[in-house]
Amino acid sequence: xxxxxxxxxxxxxxxxxxxxxxxxxxxxxxxxxxxxxxxxxxxxxxxxxxxxxxxxxxxxxxxxxxxxxxxxxxxxxxxxxxxxxxxxxxxxxxxxxxxxxxxxxxxxxxxxxxxxxxxxxxxxxxxxxxxxxxxxxxxxxxxxxxxxxxxxxxxxxxxx
Amino acid sequence: xxxxxxxxxxxxxxxxxxxxxxxxxxxxxxxxxxxxxxxxxxxxxxxxxxxxxxxxxxxxxxxxxxxxxxxxxxxxxxxxxxxxxxxxxxxxxxxxxxxxxxxxxxxxxxxxxxxxxxxxxxxxxxxxxxxxxxxxxxxxxxxxxxxxxxxxxxxxxxxxxxxxxxxxxxxxxxxxxxxxxxxxxxxxxxxxxxxxxxxxxxxxxxxxxxxxxxxxxxxxxxxxxxxxxxxxxxxxxxxxxxxxxxxxxxxxxxxxxxxxxxxxxxxxxxxxxxxxxxxxxxxxxxxxxxxxxxxxxxxxxxxxxxxxxxxxxxxxxxxxxxxxxxxxxxxxxxxxxxxxxxxxxxxxxxxxxxxxxxxxxxxxxxxxxxxxxxxxxxxxxxxxxxxxxxxxxxxxxxxxxxxxxxxxxxxxxxxxxxxxxxxxxxxxxxxxxxxxxxxxxxxxxxxxxxxxxxxxxxxxxxxxxxxxxxxxxxxxxxxxxxxxxxxxxxxxxxxxxxxxxxxxxxxxxxxxxxxxxxxxxxxxxxxxxxxxxxxxxxxxxxxxxxxxxxxxxxxxxxxxxxxxxxxxxxxxxxxxxxxxxxxxxxxxxxxxxxxxxxxxxxxxxxxxxxxxxxxxxxxxxxxxxxxxxxx
Amino acid sequence: xxxxxxxxxxxxxxxxxxxxxxxxxxxxxxxxxxxxxxxxxxxxxxxxxxxxxxxxxxxxxxxxxxxxxxxxxxxxxxxxxxxxxxxxxxxxxxxxxxxx
Numbered sequence: 001x002x003x004x005x006x007x008x009x010x011x012x013x014x015x016x017x018x019x020x021x022x023x024x025x026x027x028x029x030x031x032x033x034x035x036x037x038x039x040x041x042x043x044x045x046x047x048x049x050x051x052x053x054x055x056x057x058x059x060x061x062x063x064x065x066x067x068x069x070x071x072x073x074x075x076x077x078x079x080x081x082x083x084x085x086x087x088x089x090x091x092x093x094x095x096x097x098x099x100x101x102x103x104x105x106x107x108x109x110x111x112x113x114x115x116x117x118x119x120x121x122x123x124x125x126x127x128x129x130x131x132x133x134x135x136x137x138x139x140x141x142x143x144x145x146x147x148x149x150x151x152x153x154x155x156x157x158x159x160x
Numbered sequence: 161x162x163x164x165x166x167x168x169x170x171x172x173x174x175x176x177x178x179x180x181x182x183x184x185x186x187x188x189x190x191x192x193x194x195x196x197x198x199x200x201x202x203x204x205x206x207x208x209x210x211x212x213x214x215x216x217x218x219x220x221x222x223x224x225x226x227x228x229x230x231x232x233x234x235x236x237x238x239x240x241x242x243x244x245x246x247x248x249x250x251x252x253x254x255x256x257x258x259x260x261x262x263x264x265x266x267x268x269x270x271x272x273x274x275x276x277x278x279x280x281x282x283x284x285x286x287x288x289x290x291x292x293x294x295x296x297x298x299x300x301x302x303x304x305x306x307x308x309x310x311x312x313x314x315x316x317x318x319x320x321x322x323x324x325x326x327x328x329x330x331x332x333x334x335x336x337x338x339x340x341x342x343x344x345x346x347x348x349x350x351x352x353x354x355x356x357x358x359x360x361x362x363x364x365x366x367x368x369x370x371x372x373x374x375x376x377x378x379x380x381x382x383x384x385x386x387x388x389x390x391x392x393x394x395x396x397x398x399x400x401x402x403x404x405x406x407x408x409x410x411x412x413x414x415x416x417x418x419x420x421x422x423x424x425x426x427x428x429x430x431x432x433x434x435x436x437x438x439x440x441x442x443x444x445x446x447x448x449x450x451x452x453x454x455x456x457x458x459x460x461x462x463x464x465x466x467x468x469x470x471x472x473x474x475x476x477x478x479x480x481x482x483x484x485x486x487x488x489x490x491x492x493x494x495x496x497x498x499x500x501x502x503x504x505x506x507x508x509x510x511x512x513x514x515x516x517x518x519x520x521x522x523x524x525x526x527x528x529x530x531x532x533x534x535x536x537x538x539x540x541x542x543x544x545x546x547x548x549x550x551x552x553x554x555x556x557x558x559x560x561x562x563x564x565x566x567x568x569x570x571x572x573x574x575x576x577x578x579x580x581x582x583x584x585x586x587x588x589x590x591x592x593x594x595x596x597x598x599x600x601x602x603x604x605x606x607x608x609x610x611x612x613x614x615x616x617x618x619x620x621x622x623x624x625x626x627x628x629x630x631x632x633x634x635x636x637x638x639x640x641x642x643x644x645x646x647x648x649x650x651x652x653x654x655x656x657x658x659x660x661x662x663x664x665x666x667x668x669x670x671x672x673x674x675x676x677x678x679x680x681x682x683x684x685x686x687x688x689x690x691x692x693x694x695x696x697x698x699x700x701x702x703x704x705x706x707x708x709x710x711x712x713x714x715x716x717x718x719x720x721x722x723x724x725x726x727x728x729x730x731x732x733x734x735x736x737x738x739x740x741x742x743x744x745x746x747x748x749x750x751x752x753x754x755x756x757x758x759x760x761x762x763x764x765x766x767x768x769x770x771x772x773x774x775x776x777x778x779x780x781x782x783x784x785x786x787x788x789x790x791x
Numbered sequence: 792x793x794x795x796x797x798x799x800x801x802x803x804x805x806x807x808x809x810x811x812x813x814x815x816x817x818x819x820x821x822x823x824x825x826x827x828x829x830x831x832x833x834x835x836x837x838x839x840x841x842x843x844x845x846x847x848x849x850x851x852x853x854x855x856x857x858x859x860x861x862x863x864x865x866x867x868x869x870x871x872x873x874x875x876x877x878x879x880x881x882x883x884x885x886x887x888x889x890x891x
Binding site: 088089095096099102103156 | 312775778779782785789790
Binding site: 003004006008011012015016018019025028031035036038041042044045046047049050053054057058061062065066069070071073079081085086089090092093094096097101104105107109110112114116117120121125126129130134137138140141142144145147148149151152153154155156158 | 792793794795796797798799800801803804805806807808809810811812814815816817818820821823824825827828831834835838839840841842843844845847848850851853854855857858859860861862863864865866868869870871872873875876881882
């Protein structure tokens with residue numbers, strides 16, 4: 001419980017830093033932190049495999065890609081901050097949390113989970129599920145990734 | 161026997177050929193082609209004429225034009241004695257005029273176009289007289305109007321000719337509108353009896369079922385159409401201006417055939433007109449007044465063709481006078497004889513104009529007897545005929561009209577007096593013209609005098625034939641004391657419904673002949689006395705107010721211009737310059753402007769900034785959340 | 792272990808922060824990063840429910856979401872590069888050719 005609260009505070013703070021930092025690089029670093037804390041939260045939910053993937057794929061691969069792009073484009077100027085627009089967006093986001101709150105606090109799902117079964121969240125079980133009932137989406141995901149690679153190459157290529 | 165269809169077919173084929181391949185045929189061949197087409201039609205018409213001795217009515221349906229539930233209109237031809245007579249006039253005189261045109265138009269650039277129009281006219285005119293129903297008749301009616309318009313404005317390079325064509329077309333349009341209304345009303349009235357067609361024969365069968373007050377209105381409206389086409393008061397103004405066209409056209413369309421379409425129509429529907437004495441009386445008075453009125457104008461005109469034009473209006477008035485007193489066969493008889501002598505007069509005047517290189521002013525003619533002997537003779541014969549010289553065609557037909565006006569129960573002494581005075585005036589203005597053109601001192605301009613020549617044979621032969629017709633055409637219907645009338649018996653079946661038998665004592669008829677002859681002779685005498693322009697009395701008269709009034713044609717054109725044309729153009733200008741840009745454009749542009757304004761406002765929503773759209777999307781999601789979770 | 796509701800509320804808060812970032816930030820790279828934040832919030836929810844129901848399906852879905860997120864990030868960054876090449880700017884307000 002204490003661990004969750006500490007992790008929750010750290011995640012929210014680093015998430016807020018992502019959007020409040022005017023410097024893009026700082027935002028990216030804050031995002032890496034937030035993703036890391038979320039990976040730890042995954043671990044607390046008996047999902048070690050996903051948590052490791054989170055660190056590997058997100059913090060490791062995607063964020064490096066972000067940083068490369070930032071470095072490549074090198075947007076030197078700090079972006080302007082318009083108070084009215086910021087207030088409006090923040091208020092809308094707050095309203096969203098406020099509206100969702102009662103529904104989230106009264107879920108029909110069991111509040112306190114039963115102790116996890118043996119091997120829950122283990123790579124074995126995940127692999128069995130993935131290649132069992134989810135094998136078709138898995139294969140389609142591979143096609144999606146291929147398309148994304150080709151698309152990215154085509155888009156980012158210098159026009160001749 | 162399916163002969164009737166060939167009568168309109170040949171001229172139509174000729175017209176189409178001339179339109180499409182005429183320019184490759186060359187002028188000469190195009191003219192001969194047109195003549196051949198009309199010639200074939202004439203042969204067929206003559207065959208019809210002979211055939212009709214055996215049967216009274218030939219009917220020949222071609223195909224169904226339109227069929228909507230009970231309504232059925234056929235393209236069908238029919239021919240009875242009346243049609244046969246008209247066909248002979250149209251194709252016979254048409255043929256002569258075609259041949260004449262070969263010479264008259266021989267040097268004209270637009271000769272191919274001219275013959276195409278002329279053939280087209282013959283097509284429409286034969287369609288008009290052959291039509292079995294009124295709708296088909298109307299097609300012919302409008303078609304001849306179109307050809308008339310095209311031929312009046314034939315030399316369209318001259319603005320005045322185009323204007324004259326427009327005037328003829330527009331004035332005719334007024335009449336046609338009346339005709340159309342009358343036809344629709346008749347259609348409605350026939351529909352009440354369950355007959356949904358405009359067929360003349362079917363109409364004849366149910367005439368007695370129609371309501372008299374409706375028939376009165378219908379005949380009145382139809383007569384408006386006839387008055388427009390046949391140039392009667394108040395719609396006669398277009399005919400004198402129509403003389404801007406080539407002279408053979410004036411002879412064919414504006415004297416012999418088309419302008420008699422109104423008379424033909426009333427004769428064709430004689431059974432209907434006979435039902436309403438009121439309409440007949442109106443027709444008689446309009447006819448009589450037109451005859452007299454136009455004759456007075458003709459007295460003071462100096463243009464050779466204009467005199468003839470007013471004379472045509474006057475003679476058409478005679479025909480309507482005969483129609484008005486119920487003497488339909490007499491009207492058609494006068495139509496028949498008039499076609500000969502008026503065509504002869506026009507063609508002879510054309511010969512004169514041709515000889516003088518286009519000069520039409522009679523004050524610049526005179527003494528032409530020596531240069532144009534053939535034309536002089538034919539002109540003299542036709543003038544005698546129109547003036548009613550004994551034993552010529554005009555003598556018999558005019559006499560019969562006067563006699564019918566006197567003896568018919570529908571006639572009256574005042575009408576007779578009007579017609580009688582007109583006879584005198586006719587003799588006077590015709591001989592005035594004759595003396596001015598052919599006798600006296602030669603007043604021709606020097607350059608024209610050098611080229612003066614008698615017309616070629618191709619023009620002289622039709623003239624002679626028409627002159628012969630001007631004499632002998634009348635012998636078909638002579639008074640009882642001579643050898644009687646072939647004519648009456650011939651047309652009897654057509655008009656049995658409405659014809660008025662008027663056989664009084666022949667002594668009276670002889671007396672009336674004498675009286676008419678006397679006034680004609682008086683007219684001739686006056687013309688002879690005043691034949692020289694240097695005559696003191698004539699000179700004094702020509703400067704008098706009344707003569708100026710006559711020369712100005714009673715200023716009817718100016719009157720119409722002031723009362724109808726000017727207000728009309730002024731209101732049209734007001735509509736075009738004030739109403740249209742202000743009201744109509746204002747409304748249309750105003751609506752567009754409002755829409756544009758609203759759109760400009762709505763366009764602000766589309767800022768193009770994707771974050772604004774996202775915000776709107778979020779707001780919508782929030783609203784949905786609030787709705788579903790807040791319940 | 793904390794109750795399920797706690798995880799859901801935390802997830803909602805992170806998601807809202809992501810939404811706010813997408814709306815208010817004037818830099819397309821940061822907007823893309825905010826989208827990643829939102830995706831992670833959703834992933835957290837999936838895992839919380841998976842744990843709660845004791846089913847592996849939720850974890851598999853997260854696996855797929857991460858796949859799609861990776862593809863999205865790659866293509867999105869490629870578009871950003873292409874756009875920057877034309878506009879010399881990362882401000883989304885500059886990219887409004889769809890107007891009218």
